Amino acid sequence: MNLKGNAHTFERDMNTDVIIAGRYVASTDPKVLASRIFEDLDPTLSTRIQPGDIFVADANFGCGSSREHAPLAIKGAEVSCVIAPSFARIFYRNAINIGLPILECKGIYEVTEPGDEIEVDLKSGVVKNVTKGLEFQASPFPEFILSLIEQGGLMEKVVADLNR
Amino acid sequence: MGQTIAEKILAAHAGKTGVVPGEMVDVELDLIVGNDASTPIAVKQIETYGLLDKVAHPSKIYLALSHYSPAKDINTASHIQLTKRFADRYPEVTVFPEGYGIEHVIIPEEGLVGAGDLVIGADSHTCTYGAVGAFATGVGSTDMAAAMVTGKTWMKVPETQKFVYTGKKRPFFTGKDLVLYLIRQLGVDGVTYQVMEHAGEALLDFTMEERLTIANMAIEAGGKTGIVSYDEVTERYLAGRAKRAYRPTFADADAMYAAVYEWDISDLEPQVAKPNLPSNTVDVSSVEGLSMDQVYIGSCTNGRISDLRAAAAIMKGRKVNSNLRTIVVPGSKAVYQQALREGLIDIFLEAGALVGPPSCGACFGGSMGILAPGDRCLSTTNRNFTGRMGAATAEVYLSNPSVAAATAVTGKITHPAEVAHEPVL
Numbered sequence: 001m002n003l004k005g006n007a008h009t010f011e012r013d014m015n016t017d018v019i020i021a022g023r024y025v026a027s028t029d030p031k032v033l034a035s036r037i038f039e040d041l042d043p044t045l046s047t048r049i050q051p052g053d054i055f056v057a058d059a060n061f062g063c064g065s066s067r068e069h070a071p072l073a074i075k076g077a078e079v080s081c082v083i084a085p086s087f088a089r090i091f092y093r094n095a096i097n098i099g100l101p102i103l104e105c106k107g108i109y110e111v112t113e114p115g116d117e118i119e120v121d122l123k124s125g126v127v128k129n130v131t132k133g134l135e136f137q138a139s140p141f142p143e144f145i146l147s148l149i150e151q152g153g154l155m156e157k158v159v160a161d162l163n164r
Numbered sequence: 165m166g167q168t169i170a171e172k173i174l175a176a177h178a179g180k181t182g183v184v185p186g187e188m189v190d191v192e193l194d195l196i197v198g199n200d201a202s203t204p205i206a207v208k209q210i211e212t213y214g215l216l217d218k219v220a221h222p223s224k225i226y227l228a229l230s231h232y233s234p235a236k237d238i239n240t241a242s243h244i245q246l247t248k249r250f251a252d253r254y255p256e257v258t259v260f261p262e263g264y265g266i267e268h269v270i271i272p273e274e275g276l277v278g279a280g281d282l283v284i285g286a287d288s289h290t291c292t293y294g295a296v297g298a299f300a301t302g303v304g305s306t307d308m309a310a311a312m313v314t315g316k317t318w319m320k321v322p323e324t325q326k327f328v329y330t331g332k333k334r335p336f337f338t339g340k341d342l343v344l345y346l347i348r349q350l351g352v353d354g355v356t357y358q359v360m361e362h363a364g365e366a367l368l369d370f371t372m373e374e375r376l377t378i379a380n381m382a383i384e385a386g387g388k389t390g391i392v393s394y395d396e397v398t399e400r401y402l403a404g405r406a407k408r409a410y411r412p413t414f415a416d417a418d419a420m421y422a423a424v425y426e427w428d429i430s431d432l433e434p435q436v437a438k439p440n441l442p443s444n445t446v447d448v449s450s451v452e453g454l455s456m457d458q459v460y461i462g463s464c465t466n467g468r469i470s471d472l473r474a475a476a477a478i479m480k481g482r483k484v485n486s487n488l489r490t491i492v493v494p495g496s497k498a499v500y501q502q503a504l505r506e507g508l509i510d511i512f513l514e515a516g517a518l519v520g521p522p523s524c525g526a527c528f529g530g531s532m533g534i535l536a537p538g539d540r541c542l543s544t545t546n547r548n549f550t551g552r553m554g555a556a557t558a559e560v561y562l563s564n565p566s567v568a569a570a571t572a573v574t575g576k577i578t579h580p581a582e583v584a585h586e587p588v589l
């Protein structure tokens with residue numbers, strides 16, 4: 001699967017409170033959450049995200065609380081993929097579980113500026129900054145996680161297992 | 165090859181004799197925990213997939229209505245309603261009603277978790293239960309939903325870093341200071357995907373309540389969980405309290421660790437985390453004198469009876485500074501009642517503090533103590549991220565309850581020894 005979109009960049013240690021502030025977790029609607037995404041960091045970001053855009057972040061993206069509202073907000077904003085050299089583990093699980101593509105990839109954050117065109121091949125893990133003409137290789141998904149993604153998320157897998 | 169505590173607990177729940185880091189395992193769970201912020205999404209997932217009648221082991225499910233307690237608006241009231249309606253289908257599901265307490269205070273307090281248990285909770289501070297020797301980790305709502313249906317979850321066996329403490333703690337140095345010091349050394353991703361194992365003779369000096377604080381903040385260094393080695397303090401706490409059989413689990417002498425640290429804590433002073441990361445920690449002496457607009461004492465980190473005792477010992481016979489709000493929130497109904505019996509609530513009220521009902525309250529910017537733009541708050545909670553307790557430009561500092569109480573009295577960050585000379589534990 002190929003994804004293509006413009007980059008929004010984020011520094012390291014972006015925590016889930018910054019992704020979606022605690023005052024908004026009273027909602028569970030991805031669209032409502034998306035309208036408040038990263039509000040404390042950049043109040044206009046939610047209006048600038050175009051469907052398909054890609055988040056390129058530095059290390060430890062998604063640290064902090066377990067709130068699934070964070071990946072839901074990103075999904076609600078129709079961001080197609082999040083790329084970072086490392087993710088906090090609960091965020092990583094949550095994203096995979098709800099079918100938000102998320103790639104561990106070193107090197108791309110350092111060369112990417114906001115607005116750069118990014119292209120991702122989820123299967124091969126090849127990540128390109130088209131604007132800069134640079135290519136990177138993301139870590140492959142472990143087999144178990146790949147099967148989760150292929151089945152469409154954790155709940156789909158649970159249902160499939162129950163019907164087996 | 166020897167095994168760590170975490171590896172032994174995971175192996176036991178995967179039906180294996182041993183596991184190695186990196187291995188994917190399917191594990192049986194002893195407890196599944198949720199709250200009124202995370203459970204609604206889990207319930208909606210279960211409903212979407214037509215699984216409302218398929219919950220596997222309802223008696224393992226514990227739901228605490230603690231985040232908005234009581235509800236602050238229609239949305240939060242609806243979440244509580246949804247959570248209760250789900251639980252109504254299963255009489256064996258335990259619901260802790262509004263005002264009963266924060267899940268990570270109640271569950272150890274009531275003896276619902278013990279050594280050797282495997283627990284997931286849809287809340288990142290589920291790692292708190294590592295204090296009693298359990299492997300407990302936070303997950304999201306979808307993981308919780310799947311676990312409620314299957315009674316199991318998947319895990320990648322994590323590596324472990326071991327922390328061995330020696331020496332003797334100084335007055336007013338608590339479990340909170342130890343864990344803040346640790347995060348100061350390791351950074352907020354110092355143990356990502358890994359387990360912290362706490363050991364060493366100095367730990368004998370830390371009460372179970374302090375250990376719950378230490379384990380609670382494992383996630384603040386990115387940890388999957390933080391387990392305190394089973395010893396006589398654990399034994400005393402669990403005996404007569406545990407509602408199920410527990411299995412003390414010990415690391416083998418030849419267990420493999422990703423890193424081993426040995427720290428002498430003898431010279432350490434109370435710690436304060438400055439905005440906006442828990443790793444931005446310094447000695448209290450280097451921030452003394454900084455004026456505050458609010459002091460918040462409570463949460464699953466420091467809302468237990470010993471925390472309130474420590475705060476009351478400082479506030480007793482004194483007034484809180486009129487330039488700030490002081491808010492005290494007992495972590496559970498039992499803590500509240502005990503504090504009433506001991507006269508602590510009177511001390512707080514006499515001092516001019518506001519006492520709230522057991523709740524997560526302002527800890528995550530939920531309700532009852534939200535900060536205005538530019539406000540500065542010294543809080544006994546676990547996170548000081550941008551916007552965590554209210555406005556994005558508000559600043560949150562983290563400390564132990566004695567430092568918080570001393571600060572409440574003077575209005576500026578203060579070493580408790582300057583206000584009261586003898587610490588109370």
Ligand code: SF4
Nearest residue numbers: 289463464524527528
């Ligand atoms: S007290 Fe704070 S950290 Fe603890 S469970 Fe509640 S919101 Fe989370």
